[in-house]
Amino acid sequence: MATETPEAPRTAEDPQPGGPTPGRRPPGPRATAAARARSARAARRRRRARPWLLLAPALLAVGTLLLWPLGRVVWMSFQDYGLREIVSGRTNFTGTDNYAEILGSSYLWTTVLPNTVLFAAACVVLTVVLGTLVALLLQRLGPFWRNLTAGTIMMAWAMPAVTGTYVWIWLFDPLNGAVVQSLGGLGLLDPAATNWFTGRFSFYAIATLNVVHHGFPFVAVTVYAGLLTIPRELTEAGIVDGAGAWQRFWTITVPSIKPVFLVVVILSTIWDFKVFVQLYLMPGGNGANPQVLNLGVWSYVESFAQRQYGMGAAIAVLLTLLLLGITVGYVRALFSESSGEKGDRL
Amino acid sequence: MTANPARPVSPTRPGRPGRVGTAVATAALLAFTVLPVYWMVTSALDPGANTRGADPLPSGVTWDHFRFVLDEGGFGRFLLNSALVGAGTILLAGLLALLAAVAVARHTFRLRTAVLVMVLIVQMVPLEALVIPLFVQMRNLQMLNSLLGLTVVYLAFSLPFAIWMLRGFVAAVPQEVEEAAYLDGCTWPRMFRSVLLPLVAPGLVATSVFSFIVAWNEFVFAFTFLQDDAKFTAAVGLHRFFGQHGNDWGPVMAGSTLITLPVLVFFVLAQRRLSGGLAAGAVKG
Numbered sequence: 001m002a003t004e005t006p007e008a009p010r011t012a013e014d015p016q017p018g019g020p021t022p023g024r025r026p027p028g029p030r031a032t033a034a035a036r037a038r039s040a041r042a043a044r045r046r047r048r049a050r051p052w053l054l055l056a057p058a059l060l061a062v063g064t065l066l067l068w069p070l071g072r073v074v075w076m077s078f079q080d081y082g083l084r085e086i087v088s089g090r091t092n093f094t095g096t097d098n099y100a101e102i103l104g105s106s107y108l109w110t111t112v113l114p115n116t117v118l119f120a121a122a123c124v125v126l127t128v129v130l131g132t133l134v135a136l137l138l139q140r141l142g143p144f145w146r147n148l149t150a151g152t153i154m155m156a157w158a159m160p161a162v163t164g165t166y167v168w169i170w171l172f173d174p175l176n177g178a179v180v181q182s183l184g185g186l187g188l189l190d191p192a193a194t195n196w197f198t199g200r201f202s203f204y205a206i207a208t209l210n211v212v213h214h215g216f217p218f219v220a221v222t223v224y225a226g227l228l229t230i231p232r233e234l235t236e237a238g239i240v241d242g243a244g245a246w247q248r249f250w251t252i253t254v255p256s257i258k259p260v261f262l263v264v265v266i267l268s269t270i271w272d273f274k275v276f277v278q279l280y281l282m283p284g285g286n287g288a289n290p291q292v293l294n295l296g297v298w299s300y301v302e303s304f305a306q307r308q309y310g311m312g313a314a315i316a317v318l319l320t321l322l323l324l325g326i327t328v329g330y331v332r333a334l335f336s337e338s339s340g341e342k343g344d345r346l
Numbered sequence: 347m348t349a350n351p352a353r354p355v356s357p358t359r360p361g362r363p364g365r366v367g368t369a370v371a372t373a374a375l376l377a378f379t380v381l382p383v384y385w386m387v388t389s390a391l392d393p394g395a396n397t398r399g400a401d402p403l404p405s406g407v408t409w410d411h412f413r414f415v416l417d418e419g420g421f422g423r424f425l426l427n428s429a430l431v432g433a434g435t436i437l438l439a440g441l442l443a444l445l446a447a448v449a450v451a452r453h454t455f456r457l458r459t460a461v462l463v464m465v466l467i468v469q470m471v472p473l474e475a476l477v478i479p480l481f482v483q484m485r486n487l488q489m490l491n492s493l494l495g496l497t498v499v500y501l502a503f504s505l506p507f508a509i510w511m512l513r514g515f516v517a518a519v520p521q522e523v524e525e526a527a528y529l530d531g532c533t534w535p536r537m538f539r540s541v542l543l544p545l546v547a548p549g550l551v552a553t554s555v556f557s558f559i560v561a562w563n564e565f566v567f568a569f570t571f572l573q574d575d576a577k578f579t580a581a582v583g584l585h586r587f588f589g590q591h592g593n594d595w596g597p598v599m600a601g602s603t604l605i606t607l608p609v610l611v612f613f614v615l616a617q618r619r620l621s622g623g624l625a626a627g628a629v630k631g
Contacts, residue, residue: 178398276473
C-alpha cells in the first residue's frame with residue numbers, strides 16, 4: 001500500500017485510537033493472533049472511513065445545493081427555457097443558440113463586458129491599494145490607535161451591502177443628497193440639473209466608491225497579518241543600507257508577502273466580478289437603464305424580469321467560466337510561487 | 347557614511363513630520379470609514395431628514411422614523427424572520443462544518459487536497475449562476491416561499507468558508523491532547539464531545555458569527571424566493587419599503603439602521619477571533 005497514511009501501520013499494534021477498546025472486550029486465552037489481526041483490520045477500516053463519514057453531511061449539502069444546480073444551469077443554458085418549460089418540466093433544447101445570440105450581440109461587447117471588466121478592475125486596484133496603505137498605516141500606529149482603527153474599519157466591512165448601498169444612494173441623491181447639496185452650496189454645480197445615477201460613468205463611480213469602502217478592510221486586515229510575519233531584521237537591514245521607504249516596500253515587503261498579495265488580489269477580483277446587490281439596488285440598476293448592467297445583473301434581469309431562464313443561464317455560465325479562468329490562474333500562480341514545501345499551504 | 351547610531355532605526359518610531367502625517371492619515375481614514383454609518387444613524391434620528399442637505403449635524407432628535415418603520419413598515423416581522431433564518435443557518439452550518447473541518451484537518455487521506463480545492467472553487471461560483479436552477483428546484487419542491495428553504499440554501503453558502511475557517515482552529519489543537527484522551531480509554535465520539543469540542547468552541551463562535559452575517563445580509567435569494575410580505579427577511583423588506591417610500595429618507599435610514607446595528611455589534615464583538623481565524627485557516631496546514 002503505497003498511499004498508506006503514516007498513522008495506519010501503528011494502528012496494527014496499538015488499536016486504541018478510534019477502534020473498539022480492547023480493555024472492554026479482552027481476547028480470550030485461545031483468541032490468537034488471527035482474531036487480533038481481524039479486529040485491527042476492522043479498526044483500520046473504520047479509521048479510514050471516518051473522514052468520509054465526517055465529511056458526508058457537508059458534501060451532501062454542497063453537492064445538492066451547489067454542484068447539482070451548477071450542472072443544471074449548464075443544462076438549461078442549451079435550451080429555450082421559459083415559464084412554460086418550468087411549469088411543464090419539459091425540455092426544449094436549442095443547441096448553442098443562446099450562446100450564439102449573446103456572443104453575437106454588440107450589447108455584450110460594447111456595454112456589458114466593458115462594464116463588468118473595467119468596474120471590477122477599478123474596484124480591485126483601488127481596494128488593494130487602499131487596503132495596503134491602511135495596513136502600512138496600522139503598522140505605524142501604537143497599540144491603542146491600532147486597535148481602535150482596526151475595529152472601526154471592521155464596521156465598514158460588516159455593513160450589509162443592502163443598507164450600505166441605500167446610504168450611498170442617499171448621500172448622492174440628486175435632490176437633497178449631501179454631496180450634491182454641498183457642491184451646489186460651493187457653486188461648483190447646479191443641483192437641479194445633476195443626476196449622477198443616469199450617466200454610465202458616474203453611476204459606476206458611485207458603485208466603485210461603495211464597493212471599495214466595503215472591501216478595503218479585508219485587504220487591510222489580511223495584509224497587516226502578513227506584515228507581522230516579516231522579520232524585523234529585514235526591514236532594519238534595509239534602513240541600514242540606506243533604502244528609502246518606497247524602495248523598502250518594493251524590495252522587502254512585497255517579495256516577503258507575495259502570496260498574501262496574490263490571495264487578496266484574486267479574492268477581490270472574484271468578488272468584484274460578481275458584484276450584484278450594489279448595482280441592482282441603485283436607481284436604474286435593476287434593468288431600467290440597460291447602459292449600466294454588468295454580467296451578473298444582466299443574467300438576473302434576463303431570467304427573472306424577461307423570464308428567459310435559458311438565456312440568463314447562458315450568461316451566468318459565461319460569467320462562471322470567466323471566474324473559473326481567474327481561479328485557475330490564481331491557484332497556478334500560488335503553486336508556482338511556493339512550489340515544494342510551501343505547496344500544501346493551500 | 348552609514349546610519350547615524352544616535353538615531354533609532356525602528357521604522358515604527360518616525361520623526362515629527364512622520365507622526366503628523368500618520369495622525370492626518372488616521373483621521374482621514376476614520377472619517378471615510380465612519381461616514382456612511384454616521385450619516386445613516388443621524389438621518390434616521392433627524393426629524394427633517396429630507397431637507398437636511400449637507401448639514402453635518404441633524405436638526406433634532408426624534409424616534410418617529412423608527413416608530414413608523416416598526417408600526418407601519420412591518421420591520422418587526424422582517425427582523426424576526428431574518429433572525430430565524432440566521433439562527434437556523436448557524437446551527438446547521440456549525441455542526442456540518444465542524445465535522446468536515448475535523449476530517450480535513452486531522453485525517454490524512456487521499457483527496458484531502460481535492461476537498462480543499464473544491465471548497466475554494468465553490469467559493470468562487472457566482473450566486474447569479476445558482477439562483478436560476480435553485481429557483482426552479484425550490485419551486486418544484488414547493489419550498490419557494492418558505493424560510494426553511496432559504497435556510498437550507500444559506501447553509502450551503504456558508505459551509506465552504508466555515509469549513510475553511512474551522513480547519514485552522516481544529517489544526518491548532520495539539521494532536522497529543524487527543525491521543526491522551528484515547529489512552530484514557532475514550533472512544534472517538536467521546537473524545538470529540540469532551541476534548542475537541544470545548545477546545546474549538548471559540549472558533550465555532552467566530553464561524554457562527556460569520557454564518558449569521560451571511561444569512562442576515564443576503565439579498566438575491568431572499569428577493570427571488572420570497573413572495574409573501576409575512577415571509578420577507580429584513581433586506582427584502584427594506585427593498586420593498588424603499589419602493590413604496592422612495593424619497594422619504596428618514597424612515598428608509600431608520601430601517602437601514604435597524605438592519606445594520608445587530609451586525610455591527612456582532613462583528614465588533616467577534617472581530618479579533620474572526621480575523622485570527624481567517625489568518626489561521628489560510629496559513630496553518
